[in-house]
Amino acid sequence: MNTTSIAGSNKEVDSTTVLTDINIEAIYNRHISTIYKVCYMLLHNPEDAEDAVQTVFMKLMSVHPQFQNTEHEKAWLIVTAQNYCKNILKQSWKRKRVDIERIEEPVSENNSWKKELLQEVFNLKHKYKIVIYLYYYEGYSTKEIGRLLHLNPATVRTRLHIGRKNSK
Known part of the structure; x- marks a missing residue:
């Protein structure tokens, strides 16, 4: 058992x-x-993304979940972030708000295709967007994504297929 002493105390606890x-x-x-x-991928706004990240880590501090390893930590944080962002998007004020800065932002010639591709992913429904992100950007397999999101791996593959098809 991996134990540690608490400062000012003779108690040992499992770390x-x-x-x-x-x-x-x-x-x-x-x-x-x-x-x-x-x-950011779910909320499309850097300020909202920063607020969401802060909330996720505050939840980590208040809930004190037990993790088996760093992959378990990462999975818990991703699912918590996804759930928080989905709740934010359900709020009516968020749906009706327009970010003026994003509308007026000029697109340079050399990276316009990257922005267009990213915008295509942003425009997908949430259920396609999250599996595409986890698969392509985080490198999770369809089986791992299924475990993370409580989906059948075949469902994950279907969502990847539909997401790719809809973003073309």
Whole structure:
């Protein structure tokens, strides 16, 4: 059993059950980039994505889940981020809001195709967008995505196929 002493105390606790500030900081540093990308992909706004990331990590600190390994941490954070973003998108004020800065943003010639491709992915329905992101950007297999999202791997493959077809 991996134990650690609590400062000022003779108690020893199993280090896998206690999330310390050091553990939370390490988890944050390991997964901040991925969680931000998931949130940005779903919310299409950097400020909203930053708020969502902050909320996800605040939930981590309040819930104190037990993780088996870093992949389990990452999966928990991705699912939590996805659920939070879906709830934000359901709110009526979010659906009716327009981000003026994004409308007026000029597109340069040399990266316009990248922006067009990214916009195609952004325009997909959530269920296609999340599997495309996890598959292409995070490198998860269809089986792993199925486990993460509680879907049959065949369903994941179907959503990938439809998502690719709809983004062409």
